[in-house]
Amino acid sequence: VLSGTAAVGWPADRLGLSNPVARAADGAGSHTRLLPATLTVTALAATVRTGRRRLSGDPKPLGAASG
Secondary structure: OHHHHHHHHHHHHHOOOOOHHHHHHHHHHHHOOHHHHHHHHHHHHHHHHHHHHHHHOOOOOOOOOOO
16 A cells, blocks of 8 residues: 555656655654664564474464454
């Protein structure tokens, strides 16, 4: 949804119309150190969780309903 909104907003920005997605993206530039660090920690946590599930022999994929 976010990518689609950005894709629609791009031509509007080129036509000089107000584009809140472009403003948000420009504002995200000030968080260039925090965002990669957050993504790295999240990826490592997901990797550890997946590894633990595999080692325990749980064949269910993550997010599968227990039943």
